[in-house]
Amino acid sequence: MDSIISLKQSILKDFQIDYNDCSINENKIIELLGYNDDTVPETVEESVKYILNELPGKVKLHSGYKIFNPRKVILDNNKFIIDNRLFNCGKIIYSSLKKSESISFLVASIGKEIENWSRHFMDNNEMLKGYLIDKIASELVEQLADKTEKFLEDDLEEIELKATNRYSPGYCGWSVSDQQNLFSLLPSMFCGVSVNSDSLMTPIKSVSAVIGVGKQVEKKDYQCSICDIDFCYKRERNA
Amino acid sequence: MENILQQLSLCIERGKVNKVSNYPADMKDLPGAIELTRQALDQGISAKDVLNSGFLPGMKIVGEKFKNGKIFLPEVLISAKAMSSAMELLKPYFHSGEISYKGKVIMGTVSGDLHDIGKNIVKMVLEGGGWQVIDLGTNVSAEKFINSINSESVKVVGLSALLTTTMQNMKEIVHRIKTETNDVIVIVGGAPLTKEFADSINADAYFSDPQGMLDFLNQKIIL
Numbered sequence: 001m002d003s004i005i006s007l008k009q010s011i012l013k014d015f016q017i018d019y020n021d022c023s024i025n026e027n028k029i030i031e032l033l034g035y036n037d038d039t040v041p042e043t044v045e046e047s048v049k050y051i052l053n054e055l056p057g058k059v060k061l062h063s064g065y066k067i068f069n070p071r072k073v074i075l076d077n078n079k080f081i082i083d084n085r086l087f088n089c090g091k092i093i094y095s096s097l098k099k100s101e102s103i104s105f106l107v108a109s110i111g112k113e114i115e116n117w118s119r120h121f122m123d124n125n126e127m128l129k130g131y132l133i134d135k136i137a138s139e140l141v142e143q144l145a146d147k148t149e150k151f152l153e154d155d156l157e158e159i160e161l162k163a164t165n166r167y168s169p170g171y172c173g174w175s176v177s178d179q180q181n182l183f184s185l186l187p188s189m190f191c192g193v194s195v196n197s198d199s200l201m202t203p204i205k206s207v208s209a210v211i212g213v214g215k216q217v218e219k220k221d222y223q224c225s226i227c228d229i230d231f232c233y234k235r236e237r238n239a
Numbered sequence: 240m241e242n243i244l245q246q247l248s249l250c251i252e253r254g255k256v257n258k259v260s261n262y263p264a265d266m267k268d269l270p271g272a273i274e275l276t277r278q279a280l281d282q283g284i285s286a287k288d289v290l291n292s293g294f295l296p297g298m299k300i301v302g303e304k305f306k307n308g309k310i311f312l313p314e315v316l317i318s319a320k321a322m323s324s325a326m327e328l329l330k331p332y333f334h335s336g337e338i339s340y341k342g343k344v345i346m347g348t349v350s351g352d353l354h355d356i357g358k359n360i361v362k363m364v365l366e367g368g369g370w371q372v373i374d375l376g377t378n379v380s381a382e383k384f385i386n387s388i389n390s391e392s393v394k395v396v397g398l399s400a401l402l403t404t405t406m407q408n409m410k411e412i413v414h415r416i417k418t419e420t421n422d423v424i425v426i427v428g429g430a431p432l433t434k435e436f437a438d439s440i441n442a443d444a445y446f447s448d449p450q451g452m453l454d455f456l457n458q459k460i461i462l
């Protein structure tokens with residue numbers, strides 16, 4: 001019961017993270033592209049190096065989370081409700097969240113400039129660089145989300161609470177349209193992100209997620225085995 | 240003649256843009272796609288032969304290697320750059336009508352959606368296969384597709400979407416294209432799409448990758 005008492009109200013935090021605290025590694029990118037040290041074409045390697053060098057000046061790492069006051073949160077029947085807003089998260093995610101005392105939302109974004117940078121190359125017959133920027137940017141925002149998840153876990157640890165895995169609307173059978181409700185419970189332009197009526201976030205390189213919070217919850221290996229969505233890439237990322 | 244076109248084809252396949260480019264290392268200091276194209280035209284080889292026996296066979300090999308998992312997307316993009324750089328030299332021949340594209344295709348990411356990397360790659364592969372692509376960009380409405388179909392007299396349209404939500408917008412776009420224009424083939428693609436979804440919205444075809452669309456166009460569409 002202590003934990004609920006220490007979470008009497010919602011907690012909102014946002015972070016502007018320095019690129020050096022969230023950097024990406026060249027080898028990881030090479031690997032993500034399908035190569036290894038021996039097979040990567042020189043020009044790909046050079047381009048990756050060039051991009052990683054310029055990247056810090058092109059991104060703005062902004063992320064944050066909100067942990068809701070447990071009194072506002074109801075979890076029931078493969079759904080959860082916060083402040084009267086219903087989230088149809090589905091069976092798979094619910095099974096991981098169900099022991100939560102509260103729910104938190106996480107948002108991470110690396111800003112808009114990167115899109116223009118990639119497009120600039122695309123428009124100037126430099127498709128390789130344009131594509132690599134896009135790929136690297138996707139990896140960076142995932143890493144930013146990982147880092148933010150860690151911040152949340154550290155903060156929770158101080159009040160003796162734990163976190164579940166993070167689940168994004170649009171994954172594991174949860175409809176992306178619940179983004180509408182998710183963003184309606186956050187300050188407008190939280191972390192510089194807005195969501196349109198089709199539930200697409202701008203800037204494009206943004207991620208949103210929900211994480212269950214409580215004494216009894218636990219973080220598991222991603223539960224791909226109980227989900228049957230075959231176009232999901234988490235399966236590969238977590239393989 | 241054979242020889243120079245074969246060399247040209249190899250430059251496209253390997254992504255050798257011009258003489259000064261250091262890539263690929265084993266072709267350093269050799270003439271690249273740009274020099275060979277110029278040389279071929281200077282020797283009196285027709286633009287048509289340069290296109291059909293130099294450029295396109297090079298890109299065809301690239302497409303096949305990619306399909307068979309022998310190379311990855313970055314190498315396709317490297318080849319595409321060599322091709323489009325040399326293609327500049329053929330532009331006057333397209334304008335004069337001496338050579339023509341296989342046909343014209345409109346591409347766009349549907350309304351509500353701003354994701355364009357996938358669509359850009361499709362565009363590039365189709366261009367590499369000898370098709371002219373009119374790129375309407377992202378967040379494209381039914382209206383805009385239809386206006387462009389009419390003004391450009393195009394018979395094939397490719398729609399792209401990233402999310403299951405924006406994918407729903409394809410339904411209305413396909414419906415309007417089908418009811419407001421004549422005999423236009425609509426092809427859909429993007430990460431969340433499936434053949435079943437494409438069938439359910441009456442699209443003519445779905446492909447998970449650009450090569451599938453290119454093969455379809457090359458086999459089925461005679462414009």
Ligand code: B12
Pocket residue numbers: 138141142168169170171172176199200201202203204205206207208209231232233234354356357358360361397398399400401402403404426427428429430431445446447448449452
């Ligand atoms: C990288 C990635 C991201 C990155 C970058 C996204 C971006 N748009 O730049 C980040 C991490 C930011 C991200 C975020 C999100 N993502 Co995401 N993401 C992906 C991932 C892994 C790859 C997408 C990609 O860029 N691929 C590379 C490009 C080159 O491929 P492509 O666009 O698919 O295009 C290729 C083909 O599809 C095809 N093609 C494309 N268009 C067309 C058109 C025609 C006519 C044809 C023939 C072919 C064709 O050819 C292209 C080249 O091969 C996919 C899963 C996957 N494996 O596809 C999920 C995926 C697209 N994401 C998904 C989701 C849900 C999200 C989020 C909503 C999650 C969240 N709540 O945060 C957000 C939304 C972001 C936003 N702005 O609103 C879902 C979408 C399905 C759905 N449920 O709606 C997917 C499918 C993952 C899943 N669940 O399996 N994502």
